[in-house]
Amino acid sequence: MSQSYNRGLIEDFGRWKEFSAGMWAWIFHKFTGWMLIGYLFTHIAVLSSALTGPEAYTNTIQGLESLFIIRVLEVGLLAVAVFHILNGLRLLMVDLGIGLDTQDKSFYASLVLTAIITVASVPTFMDGVTI
Amino acid sequence: MSTQQQKPNTQETPEDPEMKGAESPQQERLKEKESDMVDETSVDESELEGDTVLIKVFRYDPEVADKQEPRFDDFHVPFKKGMTVLDAVMYARDTYDSSLTFRHSCRQAVCGSDAFFVNGKQRLGCKTQISELEHPVRIEPLPHQEVVKDLVVDMDHFYDQMHTVEPYFQNEDTPDASDLEEQRQTRENREKVKMSTRCIWCGACMSSCNIAAGDNEYLGPAAINKAYRFAMDNREGEEIKEHRLRILEQEHGVWRCQTQFSCTEVCPKDIPLTEHIQELKREAVKKNLKFW
Ligand code: HEM
Ligand code: SF4
């Protein structure tokens, strides 16, 4: 195989307006996957406050949950997780060779479902917090 | 190397054919052709409004001083019903600027030489109707391949990848020709490989692939589809199929595909490329799975 030229990536993402469904699905899946990994670390950090004792853990949780920004981030986390799971299922179908002709529609369906679930979760996440 | 990053500065080409200097027989013919065109359009003028299309064509030539900086040239081309992108650039070349360079041959989506980047998508010039595009029509060379001149890109790397998968029928024990025996393929098997046989080596798929752009060694959709065409053909033996799968399951083979569907979207021959790549992934897994 030849190694004739080094082709750059930059120009591709400069053309984001021209991306089609499959490409957006790929970008969102990467993004959400890595966001979930990132959350995992903060999650472990919060949980490990329990090592200091039950009080410390309760204080940490209560302190965080009283913050408006944390509630907003939780809604975001849910959106990211839901999209990753739904699109992950779509990708599993694609791997099995099922519904390849409608892959764009299943991507839009993932987006719509994610939006609905996220909106529906807002009252729960925002319960009892003041700005 | 990418040529798309530079900011092109638009430049109007002289539309006056008189500026072309001495008249050769060829040029005379071209002038005639042009006056024909002008006549036709003036006839139609009463019914047709806005009967010209503006095409913006990428220009670059490392050997000409004022074309070393990539730019776009504007051409106003008279529109005719049924006109393709290839027709438009041919008109521009024949009428306005004979140095405008691009490959074309069959004009019927068979030879695969005129894949361009039209309005942000890889398309076959001769198979793309001007009437289906947004105007002005922007015509560029295929991304991710070195530009040789104007719309001409270097296809060597693409061909290398195609040859890596040994794109030819391999079967040692063919029936004896002197007995006039035929090597039969079932109808079902023919249907299975039918779409994959339609590839015209235009390179549109490879150019559209984000993974191929980042990984120069990735075989790419066209080469994998080519391998599919033979691996799935049941006239080839099990052994050679295994050999083909060994090529495909290498690091830069089928597993690079991230199912972005870009290739399937642009293929002018409507080959379900992603589907074929996915099927080969499953074949590769099946070949390697052992339950003991
Ligand atoms: C039911 C839950 C989940 C499903 C169905 C799922 C599905 C998938 C699938 C199919 C892929 C492969 C995408 C490809 O083909 O390129 C993937 C990638 C990935 N997932 Fe998930 N996933 C789930 C949960 C998670 C969680 C909880 C995390 C994080 C802790 C996560 C992090 C990632 C990452 C980092 C990638 C790789 C992204 C990349 O290619 O760079 N996933 N997921
Ligand atoms: S698979 Fe389609 S897009 Fe790719 S080279 Fe063949 S005809 Fe062109």
Ligand code: FES
């Ligand atoms: S000119 Fe042959 S494919 Fe377009």
